[in-house]
Amino acid sequence: MIIDSHTHVQFPQFNEDRGEVVKRALDNGIWMVNAGADKKSSQAAIELAHKYTEGVYATVGQHPGENDFDYDFYKLLASDKKVVAIGEFGFEYYIRDPNLRKFGIKNEEKERQRDIFLGHLKIAKEVSKPLIVHCREAFSDLIYILKSNILNNKSPGVIHFFTGTMDDAKKLLEMGFYFTFGGLITFxxxxxxxxxxxxxxxLLLETDAPYVSPEPYRGKRNEPIYIIETAEKMAEIKNISFEQVCKTTTQNAKTIFNLT
Incomplete structure (x- = not known):
């Protein structure tokens, strides 16, 4: 058994064969957590999860690239029994336009993202569910804010698709966070x-499907069943067995998401 701790099978890229994708995963012992990134995808993740007795779960939240955070809307969704975490939300400081990158992200944008981040933290505290944190080129600000707003003594959640430094990892480990890695590590x-x-x-495993497919599927749409390649690569990197990676990361996901 493997748990894909962060995927997006509710996204439009799966509209033509969503049921087949989920069945393919479940038939191969792969459970999934579909992460919301805005209002529509958060609702869709819940609707998809309710179609299955077990093995398909949801998170609700707003990606930092989205505007107009609706606290009451997400708070209502967060209470659903199929919602296992709050996210994905966080900080996105990466600037796609190379001509603008040298100027850095504006302070007003940092403040906007911070306010939305704090709104998610408040929801997570009120519903007692862990975090799914997105962070890109913003780990200093993320760590500073988390230190001032840590949830509780147990693990506060997961750093999704971790791309920080060793020092960032050490600081987040001290706070009790879990980390996910996906197909990127295969190449x-x-x-x-x-x-x-x-x-x-x-550690947890993720696909972030439909994005960032692992080798040998690069260039194709990613899907939960491809998490097998990521698990194999993690086992190789850590010099342990594939079975041990699957067993421990699955138990980690069950613990953090309170799955039975």
């Missing part, structure tokens, strides 16, 4: 040392 060696450093007990 990019930049995070091998961090994966070796983070205890297996703090």
């Amino acid at each position: 990019n060696r930049d995070f091998d040392e961090i994966i070796k450093f983070i205890p297996l007990e703090n």
Whole structure:
């Protein structure tokens, strides 16, 4: 059994064969957590989860690239029994336009993202559910805010698709966070040392489907069943068995998301 802790099978890229994609995963012992990124996808994740007795779950939240955070809307969705976490939300400081990148992100945008981040933290505290945090080129601000607003003594949640430094990883580990890695690690060696450093007990697997397919599926739409390749690569990097990676990361996901 493997749990894909962060995927988006509710996204439009799966409109033609969503049921087949889910069945393919479940038939192969792969459970999934479909992460919301805005109002529509959060609702869709819940609707999809309710079609299955077990193995398909949802999170609700707003990606930092989205505007107009509706606190009451997400708070209502968060109470659904199929919602296992709040997210994905966080900080996105990456600037796609290379001509604008040198100027950096504006302070007003940082403040906007911070306010939305704090809104998600408040919801998570009120419904007692963990976080799914998105962070890109913003780890200093993320860590600073988390230190001032940590949820509780147990793990506050998951850093999705971790791309920070070793120092960032150490600081987040001290706060009790879990980390996910996806298909990127099958063709990019930049995070091998961090994966070796983070205890297996703090690691989860993800696909982030339909994005970032692992080798040998690069260029194709990603889907939960491809998490097998990521698990195999993690086992290789950490020099442990594939079975151990699957068993421990699955138990980690069950613990953080309170799955039975």
